[in-house]
Structures are given as C-alpha cells and as structure tokens.
Amino acid sequence: MNVHLTIEGRHGLASQIYRQLRAGILDGRLAPGERLPSTRELATQLGVSRKTTLDVFERLTAEGYLRSRTGEGTFVAATMTRRGNLPTHATALQPADPLWESMPDALPMRQEGVSPQYDFMGGVTEKRLFPFDQWRRCVSHAVRVQARAPAGYRDPAGEPELRLAVSRYLALSRAVVSNWHDVIMTQGAQQALNVLGRVVLRPGDVVAMEDPGYPPARMSFKAAGARVVPVPVDADGIVVSALPADARLIYVTPSHQFPLGMPMSLERRLALLDWAQRRGALIVEDDYDGEFRFEGRPMDSLKSLDHDGVVAYVGTFSKTIFPELRIGYLIPPASLAQALRRAKQTGDWHSCTLTQTALAKFMLDGYFAKHLRRMHKEYAARRAALRRWLDHELSPWLAPLPTSAGIHLVAEIRPNGMKPPDEAAFIARAGAASIGLYGIGGMFAGRPPRAGLLMGYGGLSIEEIDTAMQRLLDTLQGQPALPGAAHLLPNRHTRPGRAAIP
Ligand SMILES: Cc1ncc(COP(=O)(O)O)c(C=O)c1O
Structure with missing residues (x-):
C-alpha cells in the first residue's frame, strides 16, 4: 500500500x-x-x-x-479517478470571466481591527446609540417564532409582517403608496439593484447613470452585461437632455445625489418621468438615505409621482440602522414583480427569516421610529459641527457643496498651496494624523473634473469631529501632529475605555 x-x-x-x-x-x-x-x-x-x-x-x-x-x-473503487498532481493554482483550470477580473473594488472598506482614529468613511452609522436592549428582545421574539414555525423555505419576497411594516413606513415617511404584497425584501439595496439588472437587462443594453455616481450600482449593472453610460448632473440632478436615447434603465439618487448631495428638483423629476414613459425605460430610484433631511420639508420620492409604472423604488436599512444588517427593499412596477421574485429566489431563495422577523417587531413596536427621531437630531448636530469647521477654520482648504440631507457631505479641495488640488496628497496628510478621509475621484466614470472628499459623519460624535478637525487644521498649517497621532491606531470601537457596544 x-x-x-x-x-x-x-x-x-x-x-x-x-x-x-x-x-x-x-x-x-x-x-x-x-x-x-x-x-x-x-x-x-x-x-x-x-x-x-x-x-x-x-x-x-x-x-x-x-x-x-x-x-x-x-x-x-475503480470509479475513483486519479486526482494527483492537481495544479496548485485553481485559476489555471477555472479562469473567471474577464469581466470579474477587471472589476474594481466597489468602495473602501474598513480593515478589521485597525482604522484611522477618526474615520470619516461614508456609509458608517452610529452604533453606540442603537437601542441594542430592545433589539435583543426583538431577536429573542424572532427565535421563539422560528422555533414554532414548521421547517421549510419561505416566500422569496420576504416575511409578510416585515413587508407590511415597510409598506406602512414608506407610506408615512416617503409618500410611497404600496400594498404589502408589492414589497420585496432584499439583502440591502445592493441585491435590489442586482435582481433588477438581471431581470431587466440583456447583454449590451444601455444603462444611464449619474456621473459621478455610486460605484457598486455601476458594477452591478456591468455584471449584468450592460453598457453603462455616464450622464452629467447639475444643481438640479441628472441632466435629462443628456440621456442616451436608447437607455433601457436609468439609475438615479433623487433625494440626495450620490455622492454630491443635491436633491433632484421637481421640474427635473417630472422631465425624467416623462422621458422614461415616452421611451419605455425603467427608472431605478435609489432612496438610500432620504430619511435624513435637515433643511426644509423632505421631498417626496420620485415613485410618489409615478403614475405610469416606470419607477422601481429601492431603499435600505443600511443608513437608518447599520449596513451589516443587510436588509433592503424593492417596490417594482407591477409588470416586473413576478420576474423579480423569481430572480431573488434563484439568487438566495429568500433573506434570513430571523433578521426579518426581528426587524418587523422592531418596526411594528415603534422602536424604529423612535430610533430614527433620535438619530435625525443627532446627525443634524454632527453635520452642523462639521459644517462649522468647513465654513470657517478649514475654508482656505475645503469648500463644502450645498446639501441638506444624508449622513455624508462632499467638500471640494481648494487649490490652496496644491495646484492642481491633489486628492491623494491631501488624504495622505490627514492619514498621517490618523484622520481617515476618502476621495470622490473613483466615483466619476472618467477623469474626475474636480478633487473632493466624501466626508461621512455618521460614526463620529461632535467631540470626535471637533478633535479631528482641529488636528486636521494643525496638520494643514504645518504644525506637528498631536502626541499619539500614529498613522494607524486601533479601531476606535475596540479601544479600551469606550462605551461598550452590547
Ligand atoms: C447610493 C447608495 N445606495 C445604496 C447604499 C446602501 O446599500 P446597501 O443597502 O446595499 O447597504 C449606499 C450606501 O452607502 C449608497 O451610498
């Protein structure tokens, strides 16, 4: 042997x-x-x-x-074929489609265990203020429900009580009128974009996207084989007159243009709906953070103006709760509903029932609305704190773009001592003082016409914002970094002495 x-x-x-x-x-x-x-x-x-x-x-x-x-x-056994001498690189036998080889990473991700001490990464929410005790009760309830229910696959569109809660919530907060049957629960907005791409697009179809725009959406449509055409935005949102005539799908962020921040004007919304209706195109409305509007009355969703069934409405709990929950939703035009349920089923059958049941309870018992009210106030104060620095002490270097919503803003880098302004150099200087800043360059389809920073303020308290901005000011003025400002320090969430996250 x-x-x-x-x-x-x-x-x-x-x-x-x-x-x-x-x-x-x-x-x-x-x-x-x-x-x-x-x-x-x-x-x-x-x-x-x-x-x-x-x-x-x-x-x-x-x-x-x-x-x-x-x-x-x-x-x-004779049927056991000899599997010796296997190549060590599996890629030699199974090359990925070149589409995936050339796909860039979607967005910067936090490294496990280390991150800048003050991290202005976009999309980060405040977990220290999340009501984990109430959430724990909702999860325990979900476990009890799960234990009683017979084993088996569930509806690909999601748990009925969560769809009901989402439908009620959207009617009140975003003027989206829907029946609970119309709501499809997804793994974040990302999966909603993914199933829409798979169901609506054929290889070579044209997708029109705001430029700059949300890279993960661009990647998802490209993965469906589409030709993604960038369309410029101005102060009113996407420039409708610049849409490619053969666009099959138009992806927009009307409440809070990603990343620049302006809302789409009413006039532009009506022009876009009219364009899509005449050309038979589908509009995908990504309402990713429409809940947090700090000036004026929240503008109703594009979907609420849609009388022709041309808008697929996409939303998420990533900003209102936290991204790793991975729960989003989709309200499609009725004509697409059945195909989308099937696409969801072929992807993962359905989302996790435990999280869905817990979230339904969290919403139906009123905890979600309470949390939203609290976070709205908190994020407004954080945004104001950041704006104070950008409008005053840091104004020789940075110019914030007008925006009234969301948990991030964009600040253009002024050509102060840096001609032309250099995103990477600015970010590196801040990084040396352990301040995590991120550029908007990668969000443009081509050569970025401007240098700027996307500054997420969701995960930093007012005191942390003040300390970080003072430190940035010192750095920019050429003063030595404060003691302890190493390039990378332990992630602030894991530093001892912090309010523990349950
Ligand atoms: C434009 C846009 N859409 C959607 C999302 C959220 O995606 P998901 O629900 O997949 O976490 C984000 C998060 O940063 C975003 O910026």
Whole structure:
C-alpha cells in the first residue's frame, strides 16, 4: 500500500485512519483497483483493535471509496479517478470571466481591527446609540417564532409582517403608496439593484447613470452585461437632455445625489418621468438615505409621482440602522414583480427569516421610529459641527457643496498651496494624523473634473469631529501632529475605555 499511516495519541483512532486513507485515495497515492491490506493486518501494523480497522473499512465502503470482493480482499473503487498532481493554482483550470477580473473594488472598506482614529468613511452609522436592549428582545421574539414555525423555505419576497411594516413606513415617511404584497425584501439595496439588472437587462443594453455616481450600482449593472453610460448632473440632478436615447434603465439618487448631495428638483423629476414613459425605460430610484433631511420639508420620492409604472423604488436599512444588517427593499412596477421574485429566489431563495422577523417587531413596536427621531437630531448636530469647521477654520482648504440631507457631505479641495488640488496628497496628510478621509475621484466614470472628499459623519460624535478637525487644521498649517497621532491606531470601537457596544 502506497500510503504511510501514522497514529497520534490514543484518541479518535478510527477517524485518524479514515482521514488518511480517504486523502490517499483522493490524491491518487492509492490508485483505483489497488488492493488494501486486510483489516487484521492493518490493525496489527498500527497497533489498534481489529474493530477499529473494520469500522474504517466499512465507512469507506459505504461512502464509495472502497469495494470488497468476497475471498479476494478490499480494493480502492475503480470509479475513483486519479486526482494527483492537481495544479496548485485553481485559476489555471477555472479562469473567471474577464469581466470579474477587471472589476474594481466597489468602495473602501474598513480593515478589521485597525482604522484611522477618526474615520470619516461614508456609509458608517452610529452604533453606540442603537437601542441594542430592545433589539435583543426583538431577536429573542424572532427565535421563539422560528422555533414554532414548521421547517421549510419561505416566500422569496420576504416575511409578510416585515413587508407590511415597510409598506406602512414608506407610506408615512416617503409618500410611497404600496400594498404589502408589492414589497420585496432584499439583502440591502445592493441585491435590489442586482435582481433588477438581471431581470431587466440583456447583454449590451444601455444603462444611464449619474456621473459621478455610486460605484457598486455601476458594477452591478456591468455584471449584468450592460453598457453603462455616464450622464452629467447639475444643481438640479441628472441632466435629462443628456440621456442616451436608447437607455433601457436609468439609475438615479433623487433625494440626495450620490455622492454630491443635491436633491433632484421637481421640474427635473417630472422631465425624467416623462422621458422614461415616452421611451419605455425603467427608472431605478435609489432612496438610500432620504430619511435624513435637515433643511426644509423632505421631498417626496420620485415613485410618489409615478403614475405610469416606470419607477422601481429601492431603499435600505443600511443608513437608518447599520449596513451589516443587510436588509433592503424593492417596490417594482407591477409588470416586473413576478420576474423579480423569481430572480431573488434563484439568487438566495429568500433573506434570513430571523433578521426579518426581528426587524418587523422592531418596526411594528415603534422602536424604529423612535430610533430614527433620535438619530435625525443627532446627525443634524454632527453635520452642523462639521459644517462649522468647513465654513470657517478649514475654508482656505475645503469648500463644502450645498446639501441638506444624508449622513455624508462632499467638500471640494481648494487649490490652496496644491495646484492642481491633489486628492491623494491631501488624504495622505490627514492619514498621517490618523484622520481617515476618502476621495470622490473613483466615483466619476472618467477623469474626475474636480478633487473632493466624501466626508461621512455618521460614526463620529461632535467631540470626535471637533478633535479631528482641529488636528486636521494643525496638520494643514504645518504644525506637528498631536502626541499619539500614529498613522494607524486601533479601531476606535475596540479601544479600551469606550462605551461598550452590547
Ligand atoms: C447610493 C447608495 N445606495 C445604496 C447604499 C446602501 O446599500 P446597501 O443597502 O446595499 O447597504 C449606499 C450606501 O452607502 C449608497 O451610498
């Protein structure tokens, strides 16, 4: 036998022998048809009981690795093809479609365990103020519901009570009128964009996207084989007159243009709806943070103006709760509903029922509305704190763009001492003082016409914003960084002495 078996200790003898024999068969050291020693010989050789080797042979035979022939002995099954000499790089055998090889990373992601001490990454929400005690009660409730329910697959569109809660919430807060049947729960807005792309687009179809725009949306449509055409935005939103005539799908962020921040004007909304209706295009409205509007009355969704069934409305709990919850929703035109449910089912059958049931309770018991009210106030104060610095002390270097919503803003880098303004150099200077800043360059389809920063303020308290901006000012004025400002410090959430996150 071409396999050397070793036994370590006196525990799990059968499984040690089983694993080694199985590995020998799979990697070809034991060839198909090769005869194995008898169970008695092997037991003597290894110093184990005959029962142990008998058990191992029986298991390998039952699983199809071995065959025994009465009076002749036990052999490696002939059906086991030789799998030796496998290439170490699986890519040599299974190359990915070049589309995926060339796909950039969507957005910067926080590194596990380390991050700048003051991180202005976009999309980060404040977990220290999330009512985890109430959430825990909702999760416990969901576990009880799960224990009582019969095992089995559920509706791909999601749990009815959560769809009901979302439908009620959207009617009140975003003027989106829907029946709970119309709501499809997804794994974040991202999956909603993904299923829409798969259902609506054929390879080569044209998707019109705001430029600058949300890179993960661009990638999702590209993955569906679409040709993504950038369309400029101005102070009123996407420039409708610049839409490609053959656009099949138009992706927009009307409440809070991503990343620049302006809302789409009413006039532009009506022009866009009219354009889509005349050309038979689908508008995808990504209402990712429409809840947080700090000046004026929140503008109703584009969907609320849609009388022709041309808008697919997409939303998410990533900003109102936190992104890793991975819950979003989609309200499509009725004509697409059935196909979208099937697309969702072919992707993951349905989202996790435990989280859905917990979130439904969280919403129906009023905790979500309370949390939103609290966070609205809190984010307004944080935004004001950041604006104070940008409008005054930091104004020689940075110019914030007008925006009235969301949990991030964009500040243009002025050509102060840097001609032309250099995003990477600015970010590196801030990084040396352990302040995490992120550029908007990668959000343009082509060469960025301006240098700017996307500053997320969702995860930093007012005191943290003040400290970070003072530190940035010192750095820009050429003063040495404060003691302790190493390039990368432990993630502030894991630093000792912080309010513990339950
Ligand atoms: C424009 C836009 N859409 C959607 C999302 C949220 O996506 P998801 O629900 O997949 O987390 C974000 C988050 O940053 C965003 O900026």
